[in-house]
Amino acid sequence: xxxxxRRFIELALRYxxxxxxSFTLKSGRQSPYFFNAGIFADGESLDILCDCYRAALEAAGxxxxxxxxxxxxxxxxxxxxxxxxxxxxxxxxxxxxxxxAKDHGEGGVLVGAKxxxxxxxxxxxxxxxxxxxxxxxxxxxxxxxxxxxxxxxxRQEKGQGERGAAEEIRQQGLAVISIATLDDLVSYLxxxxxYREFLPAMQAYRDEWRC
Numbered sequence: 001x002x003x004x005x006r007r008f009i010e011l012a013l014r015y016x017x018x019x020x021x022s023f024t025l026k027s028g029r030q031s032p033y034f035f036n037a038g039i040f041a042d043g044e045s046l047d048i049l050c051d052c053y054r055a056a057l058e059a060a061g062x063x064x065x066x067x068x069x070x071x072x073x074x075x076x077x078x079x080x081x082x083x084x085x086x087x088x089x090x091x092x093x094x095x096x097x098x099x100x101a102k103d104h105g106e107g108g109v110l111v112g113a114k115x116x117x118x119x120x121x122x123x124x125x126x127x128x129x130x131x132x133x134x135x136x137x138x139x140x141x142x143x144x145x146x147x148x149x150x151x152x153x154x155r156q157e158k159g160q161g162e163r164g165a166a167e168e169i170r171q172q173g174l175a176v177i178s179i180a181t182l183d184d185l186v187s188y189l190x191x192x193x194x195y196r197e198f199l200p201a202m203q204a205y206r207d208e209w210r211c
Contacts, residue, residue, distance in 0.1 A: 001187055004055035005180040008152060009188050011048050013195070015039050018185075020198040027128050029209065032201035033185075035153050037073050037124035046076065050084040052179045053077070053122065053150060060177045062148045065117030067094035070135045074123045081122060097138055115144035126151045126178065128158070129165035136172065146174055153185070154178035157209045164210070182206055 012018035017039035023031045040046050069078025075096045082094045093113030121135045126149070136146045149169055154176070159165035166176040186202050189195045 001180075001184050002056075002059065004052045004059070005184045006188065007048065008052040008179045009185060011040075011045060011052075012152075015045055020195075020201075025127060026130075029157075032198065032205050035125050037077070037152060046080050047084075049152065050077070050080045053081055053152070054084055054088070056177055056179045057120075057148075057150060060175065062120070062150070062175060062177055063118060064120035064148050065092075066113060066115065066119050066144070067092055068115065068119050068121050068135060068139060069094065069096040070121065070123055070131055071097050071099050074121075074131075077122045077124065097135075109138065110142060115139050115142040117145065118147035119144045120148045120150060121146060121174075122150050124152050126154045126165055126176070128160070129169055132165075132169055136174070146172075148175045148177060150177045150179075152179045154181045155209075156182040156206070182210065 009018070012035065017037060018033065018035050020033050023034040025031050025034075037049075040049050067078040067082055069075045078094045078096055082092050085092050095110055095112035095115055097109050098111060119139050121132060121139070123131055123135075126132065132149050139146045154166055157165060159168040161168070163171075166178075169176050182202075183206075186199065186206060189199045189202060
């Protein structure tokens with residue numbers, strides 16, 4: 001496991017952004033765990049999280065010109081990552097979308113810098129890939145090139161068909177980079193006595209839904 005993966009998992013557990021039990025996902029699947037990046041609601045946690053995003057992107061050699069944060073959780077992530085890159089000498093424009101088009105003032109759905117060049121889509125979690133597909137459509141319509149998708153946690157689950165959601169996105173020509181994966185999480189639980197009790201349910205879920 002890479003250091004940024006371990007650091008992220010430890011952060012998520014410390015803030016209880018990662019919980020274990022029984023949860024119904026948006027897809028309707030019953031999951032033994034749930035990740036909520038909205039719990040990272042202070043400066044320290046957001047700073048560490050964006051350190052992990054940047055480390056994952058740098059390790060993968062990702063190439064992009066601008067950041068895009070899909071509403072709602074992607075918005076603070078894009079803003080915070082832009083600030084993180086600025087602190088390391090790279091000034092990146094960023095933009096985000098509204099859930100509903102604004103019919104007054106500047107109008108439209110997209111807010112911030114005009115999408116251009118190679119776009120990095122940043123979000124919290126990759127499950128079935130629905131949010132990513134919506135972002136690809138919006139950015140392509142705006143004349144930009146969706147190039148990279150980065151998430152904190154890749155659940156490594158099936159997408160629209162029998163392939164994994166990440167693989168479906170890669171087939172559209174985008175790179176998919178996660179700070180951590182379900183495999184990383186299972187590995188961590190197996191190495192920590194405090195969380196080992198959740199391991200059987202996690203392994204069973206992975207066997208059922210992973211491609």
